[in-house]
Amino acid sequence: MSIDVVRSEDTWKVIRVRVGPYDNNVYVVKEERSGKAILVDAAFDPQEILSALGGFQLQAIFLTHAHPDHIQALEFLRRRTGCALGIHPEEPGTQELAPTIFIAEGYQFSLGSLTLRFLHTPGHTPGSVSIVLGSQICFCGDTLFPGGPGRTWTPEGFRDIIKSIREKLLTLPDDLLLLPGHGPGIKVRDSRAEYEAFAAKGIPEGIWGEIRWDRPLDRSPSFRDGCT
Numbered sequence: 001m002s003i004d005v006v007r008s009e010d011t012w013k014v015i016r017v018r019v020g021p022y023d024n025n026v027y028v029v030k031e032e033r034s035g036k037a038i039l040v041d042a043a044f045d046p047q048e049i050l051s052a053l054g055g056f057q058l059q060a061i062f063l064t065h066a067h068p069d070h071i072q073a074l075e076f077l078r079r080r081t082g083c084a085l086g087i088h089p090e091e092p093g094t095q096e097l098a099p100t101i102f103i104a105e106g107y108q109f110s111l112g113s114l115t116l117r118f119l120h121t122p123g124h125t126p127g128s129v130s131i132v133l134g135s136q137i138c139f140c141g142d143t144l145f146p147g148g149p150g151r152t153w154t155p156e157g158f159r160d161i162i163k164s165i166r167e168k169l170l171t172l173p174d175d176l177l178l179l180p181g182h183g184p185g186i187k188v189r190d191s192r193a194e195y196e197a198f199a200a201k202g203i204p205e206g207i208w209g210e211i212r213w214d215r216p217l218d219r220s221p222s223f224r225d226g227c228t
Ligand SMILES: [Zn+2]
Pocket: 065, 067, 124, 142, 227, 228
C-alpha cells in the first residue's frame, strides 16, 4: 500500500492509492475550492482510501469497470459516505452494484470547477470507460498500459480494445498522462509510438489474451495475469 500525488495544480490534485495483491490503483481527484472529491475505482483497503480523501467530501465513485479487483472497497465506502456510484450500463454485474449514475459516451460530471468527461472504451470488458480530466489526465482502467493493451478473452474483444485505444485514447493530446488501473502511467505520445510500432509490423489475425506491443505472440505471464 502506498499513497502518492500524481498531479498537483492550483485548484485540484490527483492522488494515487496503490492497494491489494494486484497493485491496483485507486485515484482520488480533489477539487480544493469546493472541498469535493471523486474516486476512480474502489479496489481494496477502504480505510486507506478514506485517509487519502482527508476531509474532502466524496461526491461519487466512478468504476472504470466492475472486475472484482476494482470493487472490493466499494460497499464500505458507499455506506460510509453515501456517495453516488457511476457505471456504464453495458458492464456485466451492473444491476447487482445498484449504480445511481449510468455513464454513457460523452457523459460529463462537474466537480467544483473541474469537468470530468467520459469515454466508452470497450474491449477489456463491454462497459469499460475512461475518464478525461482536461488536457492533462485520462484514467483508462484496464484498457491501456505502458507496453500493451489490457487483457482480452476473444478475438472480438481484442479488436474492440484496439479500436478503443486507436480511436479514443490515442487521439487525446500528446502530453496527456494515461493512468491505468494497475502500475505506472504513460504519456499519450509514448503510448502512440508503442502502438504504431506494433501496428506497422501487421497485426496478427485472431490474437487475444495478454498481448504486449513488442511481443504480440508471446503468452508469457505478467503482473496483469492476476487481474481478472
Ligand atoms: Zn480488469
